[in-house]
Amino acid sequence: MPDFSVPTPDTAGSDTAGSDTAGSSPLRVAVTGAGGRMGAAAVDAIDGAPDLELVAALGRGDALEEIVRARADVLVDLTVPDSTEEIVHFAVRNGIHAVVGTTGWDESRLAALRDALAGAPGIGVLIAPNFAVGSVLATAFAAKAARFFESVEIIELHHPDKVDAPSGTAARTAALVAEARRAAGTAPSPDATHTGAPGARGADVDGVRVHSVRLRGLVAHQEVLFGSAGETLTIRHDSLDRASFMPGVLLGIRSVPAAPGLTHGLDAFLGLDKA
Numbered sequence: 138m139p140d141f142s143v144p145t146p147d148t149a150g151s152d153t154a155g156s157d158t159a160g161s162s163p164l165r166v167a168v169t170g171a172g173g174r175m176g177a178a179a180v181d182a183i184d185g186a187p188d189l190e191l192v193a194a195l196g197r198g199d200a201l202e203e204i205v206r207a208r209a210d211v212l213v214d215l216t217v218p219d220s221t222e223e224i225v226h227f228a229v230r231n232g233i234h235a236v237v238g239t240t241g242w243d244e245s246r247l248a249a250l251r252d253a254l255a256g257a258p259g260i261g262v263l264i265a266p267n268f269a270v271g272s273v274l275a276t277a278f279a280a281k282a283a284r285f286f287e288s289v290e291i292i293e294l295h296h297p298d299k300v301d302a303p304s305g306t307a308a309r310t311a312a313l314v315a316e317a318r319r320a321a322g323t324a325p326s327p328d329a330t331h332t333g334a335p336g337a338r339g340a341d342v343d344g345v346r347v348h349s350v351r352l353r354g355l356v357a358h359q360e361v362l363f364g365s366a367g368e369t370l371t372i373r374h375d376s377l378d379r380a381s382f383m384p385g386v387l388l389g390i391r392s393v394p395a396a397p398g399l400t401h402g403l404d405a406f407l408g409l410d411k412a
């Protein structure tokens with residue numbers, strides 16, 4: 138597994154950065170959604186990290202108080218959009234940092250979380266739409282490319298057991314692409330469609346068309362398609378296995394105690410905000 142635990146520009150010098158734990162006690166980590174696809178993989182990854190100690194693994198129906206009783210330093214939430222907000226606010230109220238991979242964090246939820254964190258000095262929450270480094274890079278590349286093309290559309294492709302559409306990654310990519318195009322004064326993507334079947338043109342996310350495919354055999358994939366006269370650019374990322382998410386989960390756990398307030402996206406912990 139690639140190891141991002143070496144100190145990054147943001148974490149260098151912090152107590153919690155790096156895997157060299159000589160002289161310091163392991164970070165105590167709790168996981169909600171521990172029985173799920175991602176939660177189970179995260180539990181294994183945390184178990185395998187010498188600088189981390191898994192102190193609680195909760196499923197639906199387990200009392201959140203167990204996280205406090207276990208004296209967790211960091212909670213990793215990998216549940217469902219309906220549960221994540223309550224769980225993360227519980228952690229913040231109880232002075233526990235959180236690393237959140239669960240989808241469903243729209244602008245109004247993020248604003249409420251920022252408010253809660255303002256009343257919890259020193260507590261950090263990472264909301265990471267995607268933990269895979271390739272996906273984070275692909276989204277950053279898409280945001281960079283956004284202003285240079287007339288047209289943009291996103292296709293996200295996932296396993297059919299996913300409960301939400303579009304994916305959190307696609308929503309975040311669309312938002313960043315839209316922001317870059319607005320800042321550059323780019324016109325909306327041209328589209329002459331005026332008749333057609335409902336849904337045929339995908340969902341409108343911040344002015345960007347997003348198409349969601351659900352197919353057995355897939356894990357998590359995304360294409361951002363750009364087009365201008367005579368050329369196209371496709372930025373594609375594929376997670377072929379949930380192993381792809383684990384280095385990012387571990388980086389989030391190690392970095393979040395030194396990052397008070399809300400961090401949206403793994404970018405800053407990878408030093409990408411300075412690239």
Ligand SMILES: NC(=O)C1=CN([C@@H]2O[C@H](COP(=O)(O)OP(=O)(O)OC[C@H]3O[C@@H](n4cnc5c(N)ncnc54)[C@H](OP(=O)(O)O)[C@@H]3O)[C@@H](O)[C@H]2O)C=CC1
Nearest residue numbers: 170172173174175196197216220238239240265266267268
């Ligand atoms: N950021 C990233 O890189 C990634 C994010 N994700 C996101 O992570 C989330 C989980 O995905 P995935 O593991 O595939 O989904 P799963 O459905 O496999 O897992 C979700 C788990 O959460 C449990 N759960 C639901 N509510 C609660 C609760 N209140 N307390 C404790 N546990 C609860 C469910 O239990 P039960 O089955 O009993 O309902 C289930 O075991 C999704 O939002 C997904 O989009 C996924 C992959 C990567």
Ligand SMILES: O=C(O)C1=N[C@H](C(=O)O)C[C@H](O)C1
Nearest residue numbers: 240266267299304305306357
């Ligand atoms: O449910 C999934 O599987 C995934 N969810 C996240 C999302 O919605 O973007 C991250 C990744 O795409 C896998």
